[in-house]
Amino acid sequence: MLRWLVRSTVAGSANGDVKSESSRASKKANDAKRQFDYAKREKDLVKKMTYLAEGMSYLSESVEHVSNTTVPLAKVAFAASLLVENVQDNLDEQTKDIVKQLKN
Numbered sequence: 393m394l395r396w397l398v399r400s401t402v403a404g405s406a407n408g409d410v411k412s413e414s415s416r417a418s419k420k421a422n423d424a425k426r427q428f429d430y431a432k433r434e435k436d437l438v439k440k441m442t443y444l445a446e447g448m449s450y451l452s453e454s455v456e457h458v459s460n461t462t463v464p465l466a467k468v469a470f471a472a473s474l475l476v477e478n479v480q481d482n483l484d485e486q487t488k489d490i491v492k493q494l495k496n
Contacts, residue, residue: 406464406467407464409460409461409463410461413458413460413464414457414461416454417461421450421451423447423450424450424454425447427443427444427447427450428444428447431447
């Protein structure tokens with residue numbers, strides 16, 4: 393029960409962060425695509441370059457938001473690995489106790 397509570401608490405807090413950053417990344421990627429589409433249709437070279445530069449800026453922001461999802465996901469993985477390690481130690485201890493009791 394405690395294991396589930398800890399894991400769900402860590403996962404729940406990370407879930408909000410990941411969803412938020414993912415949503416921001418999608419919005420910025422869509423903004424970048426829109427700027428690139430404008431650049432494709434633009435005849436004026438200066439405006440075309442402006443659209444391309446803005447698109448690249450949005451694209452870099454999108455990558456940054458995707459990168460920001462790594463830390464919350466790593467926290468969940470770390471918490472899970474610690475719990476597994478602790479649970480394994482407890483299971484080993486319980487197994488030793490059971491074997492000891494059966495021998496008596």
